[in-house]
Amino acid sequence: MSHLKYDQILIDIVAYVYHARIESPLAYSRARIALLDSLGCAIESLAHSAEARKLIGPVIPGTIVPHGFKLPGTSLSLDPVKGAFDLGSLIRYLDHNDAYPGAEWGHPSDNLGAIIAVADWLSRSHAGGVENTKPLTLKDVLVAQIKAYEIQGIFQLKNAFNKRGLDHTILVKVASTAVVAHLMGLSEDQALAALSHAWQDGHPLRAFRQSPNAGPRKGWAAGDACSRAVHLCLLVRAGQPGAPSVLTAPKWGFYDAMFGGEEFKLPRPYGSFVIEFHFFKLIAAEGHTISAVDAAVQVAATMKQKGLNVNDIAKVTIRTQQAGKVITDKPGPLSNAADRDHCMQYIVAVTLLKGSFIEAKDYDNDSPWATDPLVEELRGKMTVEEDEQFTKDYHDQKVRSGANAVRVEMKNNEEKLEAEVHFPIGHPRHPETLRLVNEKFTVNMNKGGFDDTAIQRLRETVENDDLPVHDFIDMFAREVDLKN
Known part of the structure; x- marks a missing residue:
């Protein structure tokens, strides 16, 4: 010793x-x-x-x-x-x-x-x-x-x-x-x-x-x-x-x-x-980009309301925290799903084109978005900038925000649309977070073949402090084909 x-x-x-x-x-x-x-x-x-x-x-x-x-x-x-x-x-x-x-x-x-x-x-x-x-x-x-x-x-x-x-x-x-x-x-x-x-x-x-x-x-x-x-x-x-x-x-x-x-x-x-x-991830995207997804959905909704087309976008400016810029600002080629889900430009481009939250499948090599020329065209119009106040609020223990802003400028130079999100869904300060985490659990378990009765039993059982661990884990058992 x-x-x-x-x-x-x-x-x-x-x-x-x-x-x-x-x-x-x-x-x-x-x-x-x-x-x-x-x-x-x-x-x-x-x-x-x-x-x-x-x-x-x-x-x-x-x-x-x-x-x-x-x-x-x-x-x-x-x-x-x-x-x-x-x-x-x-x-x-x-x-x-x-x-x-x-x-x-x-x-x-x-x-x-x-x-x-x-x-x-x-x-x-x-x-x-x-x-x-x-x-x-x-x-x-x-x-x-x-x-x-x-x-x-x-x-x-x-x-x-x-x-x-x-x-x-x-x-x-x-x-x-x-x-x-x-x-x-x-x-x-x-x-x-x-x-x-x-x-x-x-x-x-x-x-x-x-x-x-x-x-x-x-x-x-x-x-x-x-x-x-x-x-x-x-x-x-x-x-x-x-x-x-x-x-x-x-x-x-x-x-x-x-x-x-x-x-x-x-x-x-x-x-x-x-x-x-801690922060619950309700959107399948790198954590620093989640509020940008939220903001991009809002911009896309405004564009739709105004009858504007994504093809008419001239420039997209994304303001983010310093950590978000370092980790996710990727203007070059993307070679795989892991590359795409850590790329701010790809995430915002797909979200704007879909008009809804990006999903895990949207990063896959066989996703239509991975080879869509419109995605690359939009990425080429994007600038990612650090917003010093966003960085300050990100580190401030009394604020702890994860802010991003997405600004879209149209070719006609008449429309400039911007949305800024400080506390996206999943953040502990967002009022809908826990309800949406519950919904996420149901959706994910359904994907694995668990019906709503089994899911409700799991929600009830997790409250039983005295339950042997293996009895709880047994409730997740399923046969799955690992070769396909």
Whole structure:
């Protein structure tokens, strides 16, 4: 055992996970909604994406793991490492799960891939009489979920990993490692060791989200982080020691090697803030663009009302936050769905042409929009600009907006139409958000073959804190053809 004291950042995370009591009724209420929403996103991915279906299942086809994790939407029984990868990937694949903004934008529900895979596996193992396991309930999942959201979100507020070329899923790996260690029953010393490995692990570059290398890896990056978290906890459970000064060690620690010598800024203590104020993605688009979709729908409606044609547009100006410009301003060629759903110009162009919200299928290579010359013509007329006030309000903890504005100028130079949206649907300050999240869950579950009776049972069952985790996950079981 090392004689060194662990870095204080790690000590604080483990103390929070192992000792903090979550009392907020709002936190639990939002966690239940987010849990259903995330599982609905996984079902949607299974139903919609052949690309995602090819990624899931045991490493060796036909393998059935005794007391294994039952992947929702399927009949597969998987080990928790591959199971965490599969569920994390399915929740994230269509870029439709919830999000949280800050200096770093991320998706805290990504952590549910690790949390649910481990909790379900342990719950089944306990029910099957396997030694060294403990009973786990839906309440245990909700607490782990709230704490993983909080860890990831608090780091995102002031620490921009993207500016260092690192992908935000590093925080999924860190948060998932901390809560999974607790679910597995590891000691606090073991949790510290596992957490240190999460920080000294190899970290993904952000290249797969940015031109010219944007690709489908962004759909399974969260699953990869989930699987790493579970694997690291299992390695520590098997006796691997940690690295106490993983952040602060001169030259070789994370701060010097990966973060330009800067230390993390954590502006508030861990509690339940993030789960209470995260953003539900009700439109299948990169998070910084969602209010632009909302604005574009309004502009399209005004054009229709005035008898104006999209062909008569001379110029489109999009005002956005600084983060939105950096991440989604893509004027060049787009090569795949992952490229398109992170392109502000493509998203706004398709929305203007449709006159309605863009959908996941509109990004696919075989979508008519992907090869429509009108889309490219419109993209060529677009300028994306940072609005400094939008950026300020985006970072202001009292405002926390995600504003965009879309302005269309017509060729006749007489009409200039603009819509500005600060709190789009899905934002915690939008009055219709929770109703629409409920509708989204129904639609996604219907896509996976679940009828309204089964869906209502799930809504009722998620309120049962004492239910064994595996009994809840069994309600999502379905036969699905993974080859087509």
